[in-house]
Amino acid sequence: MDILRISDLRIGFTVHGLARDVVKGVSLRVPAGKTVALVGESGSGKSVISQAIMGLLPRAGAVTGGEILFRDPDQPGSSVDIAGLPAEGTEIRELRGGRIGMIFQEPMSSLSPVHTIGNQIEEALLLHRPMPKREARGLIEAMLKRVGFKDPHRAYGLYSFELSGGLRQRAMLAMALICQPALLIADEPTTALDVTIQAQVLDLMRDLQAEMGMAILLITHDLGVVANMADEVVVIYHGEILESGPVESIFRQPRHPYLKALLKASPHFDMADGERLVALREARPRAPVVRPVMTAAQRDAAPPLLSVRGLRKSYTTGARKFFGKGTLSTVKAVDDVSFDIRRGECLGLVGESGCGKTTVSKIIMRAVKPDTGTIRFDDGQAPVDVLALEGEDLRAFRPRVQMIFQDPVSSLSPRMTVMSILREPLVIHERSEGAEQTARVRSLMEDVGLDPRFLNRYPHSFSGGQRQRIGIARALALDPDLIICDEPVSALDVSVQAQILNLLKDLQAERGLTFLFISHNLAVVNYMADRIAVMANGRIVEIAPRHLLFTQPRHPYTKALLRSVPFADLDRKLDFKLAAPGGASDSTHWAAAFRQDPDGDALTHLPLGEGHFVLARPGADIREMA
Incomplete structure (x- = not known):
């Protein structure tokens, strides 16, 4: 069964009295329990499609044709055409945040800086599922624990600016999932995150998807993330679908020249010395200014x-209180x-x-x-x-x-x-x-x-x-x-x-x-x-x-960083559980040779030859680091 089916969707924007189509006859589907990746560059129409699904198009934009059918698995046999619903009507408000959740690209700008994390999640929960506040708090703290907060009771009272980027994205995930939606739209959910934090957030999304049985529409331009997360892939360019299909055929047998170029544009570890990235389109030709360079x-x-x-x-x-204490x-x-x-x-x-x-x-x-x-x-x-x-x-x-x-x-x-x-x-x-x-x-x-x-x-x-x-x-x-x-x-x-x-x-x-x-x-x-x-x-x-x-690589932190890089290659899938358990920079997970001994000498940079140095205890066995 398809949770979401988009057919011949057309979206236009009116700017300064001029109408312009930005989504031109897009059709795609999101099956129940599966992850579909919508891949394309900035300006290709990815985020506009997600806004249309959520009923959040800007005032200048409107759906000019096609349909967005949402089938709620909790109501078998019924479907809703979101494209035909009034923008501020009761029906779309019940779907938005209730049965369809969304994670935005930049959690700092989508979380309120003047409300605690708990208050913001509580607002989303009580809007769709009214209940006593005590019961709501229990559900919210349970969800915060599920998304990886070690102390949910304390996290409930924190503000967004007190959290790291990874924790802010986890808070957004908790807000999107608190009402147990049938469909989760993730719009570039890991673009601004480190590879280790990205691996943790993606692993969390996979676990919660399996646990809750929800479908995911993953919007991204990172083909490494697509190869490790998606069941189906849809490639969009300038508002049109160029290629779509199972992830296996998209990566192993790409047909469209644009998709082939996209796969060659990403830097990877197998590049030969002197090999250049293949840009999809070269910028305006420039006249090189050759100056004397040292040999x-x-x-x-x-x-x-x-x-x-x-x-x-x-x-x-920290905070100082009265009389200098704090x-x-x-x-x-x-x-x-x-x-x-x-x-x-x-x-x-x-x-x-x-x-x-x-x-x-x-x-x-x-x-x-x-x-x-x-x-x-x-x-x-x-x-x-x-x-x-x-x-x-x-x-x-x-x-x-x-x-x-x-x-x-x-x-x-x-x-x-x-x-x-x-x-x-x-x-x-x-x-x-x-x-x-x-x-x-x-x-x-x-x-x-x-x-x-x-x-x-x-x-x-x-x-x-x-x-x-x-x-x-x-x-x-x-x-x-x-x-x-x-x-x-x-x-x-x-x-x-x-x-x-x-x-x-x-x-x-x-x-x-x-x-x-x-x-x-x-x-x-x-x-x-x-x-x-x-x-x-x-x-x-x-x-x-x-x-x-x-x-x-010799240091465990370097190895953890390398393990967390998602490759745009189906034969080198990322082991999410191995990538960064507990956080790569947590020295308690490092071997003893790389941790400071309180009673020993300070860590020093040991030479390994050819300009290679690693921070470890003086006299540590080099073979232990191999």
Whole structure:
């Protein structure tokens, strides 16, 4: 039996009086107890279809044709055409949240910051199943326990900003499932999560699906997730279904050129040295600007461009009460971090959210002051103690280290044109004037593959990938020696991600750029980095050349990260139970050689040869780590 059957669905939007079809005759089904994946890029119409199923289309949008039939297994023989229901009627309200649940992509923006988690789940429950509050609380705490909260009683009273990304997504899952829906719509439920947390959330969804017998419509662009979760796959592009069928035939015998290209656009661990990602569509051709680049011998002989030694940063959290009393706790965000970045190389920095990656980048940028440590910048002319710089010296140094941010939407001012955004660094640092600045800005646009005619547009008129290109152009404006890339592609589709990664590699080769590339996506880091440092609990637990880290990982945390990566390959299914039991960074699951002995010497980085180091007890048996 099909829980959901969509036939010839058409959805149109009216903007400025002009009508435009965004979903063009889509047909798909979701069988009872099965998972159907709806796969496509941003703008393909995936989320609009989910909004139509939930009766949540924006005012400018409307279903212009077709039907959305929902068959409730609790009411055999009856079906409801959701497309024909009044937008704010009683029937759609009973279905929404009651028989059809939904998990949204960004839990922080879909959870209220002024209500506790328990209050928000209680509201959803009492709306569809009125009952005494005491009984409701019991059901909610039981559901919070089922979705993985260790202390449901305490979690009930927490606010969303007090939870990590993974726990926020679990709270959303609890809210969606509290009324035991027949259909769960999961719209990019793990896009913003680390691989280990993603594995836990997906495992939880599978367990709850088996336990409750519900169907899942999984909306995603991650083909690794699809290969491990879906029974059937539907591929959508520009509002039209291009290919659909069982997951086996979709992955083993793809027919449509778009699907074949989509499968080749994702970075994977089997890529050969020098192999490029195949972007679905190349960006505007750019004229490469070839500059003198150091040879390998010169690079090895030169001192490291950046030397970080002994960085520590702690934060005190908690609440002070009257007379100075209260509960305060100290968290070590960065704990004795040291590494070098050689000129012209890309050092990857990977780890789960909260491990300290971004704090390290902020310290290097002088946005955060460390408790202790040194940072030495040496371009071969005059070594600089970065943390000792003040006033005009600091201002003069800033152009040499630039940053590409994770979210291009929030890092670009919506009130400034692209011309103003790219010219701003040149004005602040007094680089040339007037016509020369304009020429430089036009050159930057061409460098990142964008048409200079777009300079008078505002950021909202660009796609996510184009906005990230503008962010890259801004970082290049002052000709920096080092660029810190903080999750630069985590918010982008697979196809756009391929374009951006290829662009960064081309710019590095042409200009001799040096990158510190921060990411939680190991496949992306494998494609970009020469060496990789792995962070856990504020410390670098393993650092090695790329090929060694992926073929001979020694630290249990590194192994857990690698085990948690979902492959877009049916022959390498993810073992969810093995992926990250109890959390990869929980040192109680690590072998004794990798844990601090309270009475012993401090952990140290043991050399394993060829630049491979692992954090372990002094004198630990290397064979124990193999």
